[in-house]
Amino acid sequence: MHFVEVAVQNVRGFSPAGRFALKTGYLVLKPPAELSPLAGLSLALLYADGRGGDAALAASAQKPGKAALTFVGQDSVTYRVLRELGGGGSLHRLNPTTKQPELVTQDTAEANQFLRGQVGLPPRTTFEQLFCLHAAQLPSRRPRGVGRPASTSGGLRPHSSPGMPGLHSPSSPGMPALRSPTSPGMAISSPGMSISSPGVLPASDIPAAEAKLRELEKELVFCKEVDNLQFEVDGLNSQVFDLESKLRSTDGLKEKLRQAEADWSAEPTPESLGLPQDIVARAERYPRTLARRDEAMARLQSEREVAEEEAKRLPDVEPLVRNRNFWIAVGAGVACFIAGFFFTNALRYVALLDVPAFGFAAVLALRYVDELQYKDKVGRRGEMFVVREKKILEEFEAEAGPVRKALDVFDVDTPRDIAPRLQRREQLGAEVAQLRAQLVSMEKHPEFVEAANQLPVIRQQIELLNAKISEKGSFVRDVREVEREIARLKESIALARNPQLATMGMPGTDVAGGAMEPLEDPAPGVLGLAGDLLATDLHAVIGMMRERCVQYFSALTERRYVGVEWDRDGRTMVVAASGRRMPVGGLPPREVDLFFLSLRLTAMEKVSARVKLPLLVEDAFVGVDESRLPLLGRMLKHLGTLTQVLHVTPHPGLAQMSDGTVNL
Secondary structure, eight states: OEEEEEEEESBTTSOSEEEEEOOSSEEEEEOSSSOOOHHHHHHHHHSOOSSSGGGGGBSOSSSOOEEEEEEEOTTSOEEEEEEETTSOEEEEEEOTTTOOEEEEESOHHHHHHHIIIIIOOOOHHHHHHHSEEEGGGSGGGSOTTOOOOSSOOOSEEEOOOTTOTTOOOTTOTTOGGGSOSSOTTOOOSSTTSOOSOTTOOOOSOHHHHHHHHHHHHHHHHHHHHHHHHHHHHHHHHHHHHHHHHHHGGGHHHHHHHHHHHHHHHHSOOTTTTTOOTTHHHHHHTHHHHHHHHHHHHHHHHHHHHHHHHHHHHSOOOOOGGGOHHHHHHHHHHHHHHHHHHHOOSGGGGGGGGHHHHHHHHHHHHHHHHHHHHHHHHHHHHHHHHHHHHHHHHHHHHHHHHHHHHHHHHHTOSSGGGHHHHHHHHHHHHHHHHHHHHHHHHHHTSHHHHHHHHHHHHHHHHHHHHHHHHHHHOSEEEOHHHHHHHHHHHHHHHHHHHOHHHHHHOOTTSOTTSOOOOOOOOOHHHHHHHHHHHHTOOHHHHHHHHHHHHHHHHHHHTTTSEEEEEEOTTOOEEEEETTSOEEEGGGSOHHHHHHHHHHHHHHHHHHHHTTOOOOEEEESTTTTSOGGGHHHHHHHHHHHHTTSOEEEEOOOHHHHHHSSEEEEO
C-alpha cells in the first residue's frame, strides 16, 4: 500500500489549497511554516470516528477544512477518501477497466470496515504506533516511570471487519507476556515509593471522583467484553483469510485458462479465412498434385507432337472427280448397260458386266470417303488435346487454388509453412482442455471443497459477532486507555486523601530525594504490535529484529553499545562496549531516544517485508545531534527501497538525500 496524492483546502500546516502528488521511495515533504500534521490528517481520513474531532485540523474556523487522500490498497486497487474535516466524507474506488471513480460508501462505519477488511489497513493503534513516527513518541518526551502495557492507544478504534487476518486487538486476550507486571498507570503502592505521574493533581471532590471511578470500572468491564468479542472476530477473520487464500489458489489457473481461451477464440479457423476445412491436407499433398499436373502435361505434349508428326506425313486426299479409275469404271458400267439394250443375241449378256464396273466405282468412292474421314479425325486431335489440357488445369486449380490463397492469407512462401499457422489453434485447444481438467481437479480437491463450505459459515459467525458489537455501540475506547484513566483517577484520589504524598513526590526524584525515575522502555509496545501485525509470537519477533536493531543502535551511538537483549516480556537490556549490561530506561534520555528510533526503523524494515504500508515521519529527530542526521537520512532512504517513506521536515540536508521533495 502507498499514498498517491494528498489534496487539501484550509488545512493547518499546508498551503491554503493544493494537490500534492506522492511517489514511492523516500520523499521529503517541506512544510510552508509550521510543521504539517500529515500523520494526524491521515488518521483523520483513514480512521474517522464520526465525532468531529478532526475539525481541529482546519486552518481557519470560519470555513471548514477539506482533505482527500488517494492511495493504492493491499489489493492493488486505487482508492480515494474525501472528507470535510468535522463533517462527513466518502470512499471511492477507481474502476480498473473504465478508469473512472466509483462510490463505495458515504457511511463512516462502513468505510472503516471496508478499509480494514478489503483494503488491508491495520487497526488504528497499530498504524499510529508503528507507521507514524513523530517527536511526541520519543521516550524522553513521555512521563517517567509509567509501566505501560504492550501496546497503547490514544483514541477510539473502530470494529474490524472480515478479511484482515492476524491483526488482533492490541488488548486481546492471549498476550499476557506483553503486559507490565505493574498495573498501567499505578503510581502509588505504598509509602516510600515515588509518584510516577507528576501531571496528576489531587481530586477536588473525592465523592465525585469515586463515583466517576465506579463508572470507569463499569466501562472497563464493558470494554473488555467488546475487546473479547473483537478478539473472536479477529480470529475468525484470520480463518477467513486462510480459507480465501485456499480458494484464491485457483485464481492464477483461472486467469491462465481465460487467457488461453481468449487466444484460442482469437486464433483464425480455415472457414473464417475462406479456406476449405482440409486446407492442411491439401497443403501437404500440394507437391504431389503439382507433380501429377506436370506429368500429365508432359504426356499430353508428347502425344500432341506425335499427332502433329502423323498429320504432316498424311498425303493430300485426291478429289473423287479427279480419279481416272473411278470415271473409267463408271464409263464401263454405263457402256455395258447400254449395250445390253441394243444386242438381242448372246451379246446382250454383256449388260451384266455393268455390275462389277459400278461396284469398282463404288469401292473407289468409299475409299475416298474413308480417306476424308481419317484426315478429318487426325485434324480434330488438336481440339482433343486442348480439351484434355483444360481438364488437367481445372483439376489442378480445384486442388491447388485454396493452397495458393492460403499462401497469400498467411503471407508465407511455401505450402509447408501453412500447417504450423493453423496447427497453433489445435495446440491452444489442447492447452485449454488440459487447463480445464486441472481446474476441475483442483476444485474437487477435499481441502478446496472444505474451504468453500466453511467460508460462508465463518462469515455468518463474523456477522453475528459484529451484530453483537454493534449492539454495544459503534465505537468504544481501548481497554488500555480506560485502564490508564482509572489509574490516574485512583492516584488523584490517593493524593487528595493524603496530601503529604504530593509534597513528598517531587518530579524527577523519589521520596528519599534519589535519582530520577528511568524512562519508559519502548520495546514491549513496539514488539507486541509487530507481533500482532505479523501474526506471530513475541519470541519470533525478537529473533527477527535483534540483529538489525543492534546494527542501527550501534551505528547511531558510535558503537558505545554493541548488544541488545530482550527478556520474555520484551523488556530491554543494552550491552555497552565495556560489556556492562543495563536497562534501556536507565540510559541518558538522548540515547533512549536513539534506541527508540533504532527499534522503530527495525520494526518498519521487518514488517515491510510482509505488509506494505507507508511510514509517516513528522520531524521525529528533535534533539538528535546534527552529526547523526545524515546517518538517519540514509536509514530512511534504505527503508524507501522497501516501502514508501514520507518525511515532513524543513531540514535541507535530508531533502538532498531523499528520492524527491514535495513543497506543501
